[in-house]
Amino acid sequence: MSSPPLSLAVASATEATSQVLDALVTLAESLGTPETVAPALAGARAALEGAEAARAALQAALVAAVAALGTAGTAGPPGLDPEGLYRALAAAAEAAAAQLERELRRNRRRRRGLWAGRTLALGLMVFCAPLLSLDAVRELLGVTQECHLVPCLATLALLCQGALWALGTSRRHLATAVGHQRHQALRYRRLARATAATAEATAEATAEATAASAALGTLEEVTGHLGDLVAAVTEELEVARGFAASAALLGDIVVALGTALGEREGTRRLERAARALPGGE
Structure with missing residues (x-):
């Protein structure tokens, strides 16, 4: 210049x-x-x-x-290459973002499994509660009136729901971290270009x-x-x-x-x- x-x-x-x-x-x-x-x-x-x-x-x-x-x-x-350093930092940020995105995909798969488990537990609970209230059905199944199947299904549904809430929070944090790493990678690439121009x-x-x-x-x-x-x-x-x-x-x-x-x-x-x-x- x-x-x-x-x-x-x-x-x-x-x-x-x-x-x-x-x-x-x-x-x-x-x-x-x-x-x-x-x-x-x-x-x-x-x-x-x-x-x-x-x-x-x-x-x-x-x-x-x-x-x-x-x-x-x-x-x-002396001896330090700022442009190379910024490009290395950009590559590290990109790698971190890719790792976080893989964890985000695993989070989605777990959430789908928990959602399916919660839905199944609620469905069985809704289906089994009226049936188990009938004496004929209990006699046919060989269970007593004090059977804990429905409470167990309700507990399972609550546990799945709690895990879904935790995974939802984790998903939001992971998405924020991915965005931050992408922003950092972009910033480091810009700094590398500015350093080369300087x-x-x-x-x-x-x-x-x-x-x-x-x-x-x-x-x-x-x-x-x-x-x-x-x-x-x-x-x-x-x-x-x-x-x-x-x-x-x-x-x-x-x-x-x-x-x-x-x-x-x-x-x-x-x-x-x-x-x-x-x-x-």
Whole structure:
């Protein structure tokens, strides 16, 4: 995720680097024609002022970006993979939810069995109570009037009903727990995705900060060389003895910038200007 202040500061610094390099080339080329040195020197000083402002802005933006990057990079101890941890927690929550759902299905089967037992006990009780009140039926079955069949059926029906109530409470708790585990799994998956996005944004911010640091270094180097040449030219203007020292310094600048910037139009023009001066190779 790009930081607009840093990207704008990098663009300004890159533009300032180009302007400083152009001013350096112009000043170097003017050394061969002394009447053009004064305006070239004024342009170089103006370029230095603009470069200093761009350098300060980029440095401030880079410090802020690095501070924000350091804050984002404190997500956990070294070696810890937050995304993997969240995905593992999500998988554990899913497994717990699946186990609870299996228990919920067993609860339903038990409730169906108890409901059938209670219904059978009530049916037998309703059927047997009037029959056992008849003397002929008791004599046929060989039971006495004090037979405990109906109370036993009533007790069985009450026990089944009590177990049904307990299983109903358990079913509600299990359903709530399943919902909670599903919610936790969803939350952990979201956190894993957010962590992955944060890691990607951190990598992009790191790359941007690295590029900004390189841009700052290039600007400082080019600005430093221009400042040295401006100081040398100003000193030689005061003594009016030519620009031998400036030409020698320019040769060193050409070598340094050729190494730092490589082949580009500004460095090639600077090299040609250095060769055109008296004593240039």
